[in-house]
Amino acid sequence: MNDADYIVIGAGHNGLACALKLAKAGKKVLVLEQADQAGGAAKSGQITRPGFVHDLYATNIGLFVGSQIYQECKQDLHRNGFDIAVSDQPFSSVFPDGDGIGVYKDEQRTIEQFERQSPKDAEAWKELLKVFNETSPYFLPLLQQPMPSLQAVKSLYGMVRGLGYRKLMELGDLILKSPRQFAEHWFESEKVQALFIPWAFHLDFGPDVSGGAQFPFVEPPLDHMNGMAIVKGGISNLIDSMVKTLEELGGKVMVSHAVDKVLVQNNKAAGVQLANGQQLYAASGVIANVTPTQLVTKLLDPIHLPSTYVQKSKSFRFGPGTMMVHLALDGPLQWRAGEDFSKFAYVHIGPYVHNVSQTYTDAINGILPASPMLVVGQQTAFDPSRAPEGKHTLWIQVRALPSKPKGDSLNEIAIGSWSDMKEPYAERVLKKLEEYAPNLRQVLLDRTVYSPEDLEKANPNLVGGDSVAGSHHLDQNFLFRPFPGWSRYKTPLNGLYIVGASTWPGGGLNATSGYLLAEELLR
Numbered sequence: 001m002n003d004a005d006y007i008v009i010g011a012g013h014n015g016l017a018c019a020l021k022l023a024k025a026g027k028k029v030l031v032l033e034q035a036d037q038a039g040g041a042a043k044s045g046q047i048t049r050p051g052f053v054h055d056l057y058a059t060n061i062g063l064f065v066g067s068q069i070y071q072e073c074k075q076d077l078h079r080n081g082f083d084i085a086v087s088d089q090p091f092s093s094v095f096p097d098g099d100g101i102g103v104y105k106d107e108q109r110t111i112e113q114f115e116r117q118s119p120k121d122a123e124a125w126k127e128l129l130k131v132f133n134e135t136s137p138y139f140l141p142l143l144q145q146p147m148p149s150l151q152a153v154k155s156l157y158g159m160v161r162g163l164g165y166r167k168l169m170e171l172g173d174l175i176l177k178s179p180r181q182f183a184e185h186w187f188e189s190e191k192v193q194a195l196f197i198p199w200a201f202h203l204d205f206g207p208d209v210s211g212g213a214q215f216p217f218v219e220p221p222l223d224h225m226n227g228m229a230i231v232k233g234g235i236s237n238l239i240d241s242m243v244k245t246l247e248e249l250g251g252k253v254m255v256s257h258a259v260d261k262v263l264v265q266n267n268k269a270a271g272v273q274l275a276n277g278q279q280l281y282a283a284s285g286v287i288a289n290v291t292p293t294q295l296v297t298k299l300l301d302p303i304h305l306p307s308t309y310v311q312k313s314k315s316f317r318f319g320p321g322t323m324m325v326h327l328a329l330d331g332p333l334q335w336r337a338g339e340d341f342s343k344f345a346y347v348h349i350g351p352y353v354h355n356v357s358q359t360y361t362d363a364i365n366g367i368l369p370a371s372p373m374l375v376v377g378q379q380t381a382f383d384p385s386r387a388p389e390g391k392h393t394l395w396i397q398v399r400a401l402p403s404k405p406k407g408d409s410l411n412e413i414a415i416g417s418w419s420d421m422k423e424p425y426a427e428r429v430l431k432k433l434e435e436y437a438p439n440l441r442q443v444l445l446d447r448t449v450y451s452p453e454d455l456e457k458a459n460p461n462l463v464g465g466d467s468v469a470g471s472h473h474l475d476q477n478f479l480f481r482p483f484p485g486w487s488r489y490k491t492p493l494n495g496l497y498i499v500g501a502s503t504w505p506g507g508g509l510n511a512t513s514g515y516l517l518a519e520e521l522l523r
C-alpha cells in the first residue's frame with residue numbers, strides 16, 4: 001500500500017510549492033521535514049526576547065510575490081494568514097564620512113540622491129532604468145522557465161526578434177561582467193558604485209567574479225519600482241499559510257520526521273525510510289528538497305546511480321559562509337547618515353568596493369575578515385507588528401565568512417570551533433555597525449548570534465553556512481545548475497527528483513524549481 005502519490009523530503013518553500021501544485025491537481029502529497037518547524041531557510045521566531053519576532057535567515061520575499069505559485073494560490077494564502085508589508089525605501093548604503101545614498105520608490109527622491117554624488121551618475125541611473133525596462137520583459141520570464149527547454153528557446157528567439165541582435169549582444173555583455181566592471185561602466189562616483197556591489201555579494205559574487213553583474217542589474221531597478229516586500233508579522237506566516245493551504249487540499253506535512261534514506265524497488269524510487277525505521281511508500285515518486293551532495297552521501301546508496309552523477313554531486317561547490325546577528329532594540333538606530341536612514345528596509349555597509357573585495361578574498365582563503373560586509377535589515381521600520389510598541393528588531397546578515405576559519409586577519413580571535421568564535425566575531429560586527437549608528441549600545445537590549453555552523457545545523461542545505469545552498473558562479477548556474485545535463489530536476493533514478501536552491505534558478509525565495517517540477521510531473 002502507498003502512503004501518498006508523491007513524498008517530498010524537506011518542507012522548504014520549494015518543497016511546499018511543489019506539493020501545493022501537485023495537490024491542486026488532485027495528487028496525494030506527503031511532506032516530511034527533519035526540523036520541528038517547516039520553512040527551511042524561511043523561518044521566524046522570538047529568539048532574543050518575548051514579543052520580538054525575527055526572520056531567522058531569509059527575509060526579502062520580492063521573488064515569491066512574483067512567483068507562479070503565488071499567482072495561483074494568492075487568495076488561499078492570504079486567507080490562511082499571509083500578508084505583505086512593503087517598504088517604499090528599499091535599500092541604501094552608508095559610508096565612513098557620515099554620508100549615505102538611498103534608493104526610494106519615489107523617482108525624484110532617488111534621482112536627488114544620485115545627483116548629490118554626481119550629476120553624470122544621475123543621468124546614468126536613468127539610462128540604466130531605461131535599459132532594464134526595455135530588456136526585462138524578455139529576460140525575466142526566463143527565470144521562471146525550465147533550463148534548457150523549448151519554452152526557453154522560444155523566449156530567446158523572442159528576445160532576438162524584440163531586441164535585435166545588437167541589443168541582445170549588449171545585454172549579454174552587460175550581465176557577464178563582474179560587479180566591479182558593471183559599476184565602473186555605469187557610474188563614476190565611488191559611493192554610487194558601492195551602492196550596487198552588495199547585491200552580488202548577497203550571493204557569492206565578489207566584486208571581481210564574472211557574471212555577478214546580473215544581480216546589481218536586476219535587483220536595484222526592481223526594488224526601486226516595487227519597494228521591498230517582507231511578510232507581515234514574520235516570514236513563518238508565509239510558510240504556515242502554505243502548509244494550511246496544502247492541508248486544505250488533502251496534503252500532509254509532518255515535522256520532526258527525518259528521512260534516513262530513499263527506498264529503491266525495481267530500479268525506481270519507491271518511498272523513504274525515516275530515522276526511526278518507519279517506511280513510507282509513494283506511488284509516483286520521491287521529491288528531495290536537498291542539495292546534490294546530501295542526496296548521494298546521505299539519502300541514497302550510490303550503487304543506484306551512475307558513477308559520473310555521484311562524482312558530479314560530490315563535486316558540487318558551496319560558497320562562503322554567513323553569520324546572522326539578531327538584535328532586540330529599545331528604539332531605532334540613529335544613523336550618522338541622517339534620520340531618514342532608520343526607515344530603509346536594508347542598509348548596506350561595505351562600505352566601498354575595495355572593502356568588499358578584501359572581505360571576499362579573506363573569506364575564500366579561510367581568513368576571518370577584518371571588516372565584513374553587513375546587510376542591516378530594519379523590518380520593524382515598516383512592520384511594527386514584529387516588536388512591542390516603540391521597540392525594534394534588527395536583522396544583520398554578515399557576508400562573508402569562511403566555513404572553517406584558519407586564521408584571523410586582525411589576529412584578535414583565537415581560531416577554534418565556531419561555538420567559541422561566534423560571540424567575539426559578533427562583537428566585531430557590532431563595533432563596525434556602531435561606527436555608522438553611534439547609539440547602538442544605548443538601545444541594544446539583547447542579541448542572538450547564528451554562526452555558519454549554526455546555519456548548517458539548523459538546515460543541512462546551508463552547507464558551511466552558505467546561505468544560498470551552492471555557488472552561483474557561471475559554471476554552476478543556468479543550465480549548469482546543479483551540473484550539466486541535470487538541470488531539469490530529474491535524477492538518473494526513475495521516480496526520484498530534486499528541487500531547491502541548489503537547482504535552477506538558484507537561491508532566493510523564488511519558489512520556481514518546486515513549481516516547474518510539479519508542472520513537468522503533471523504533463
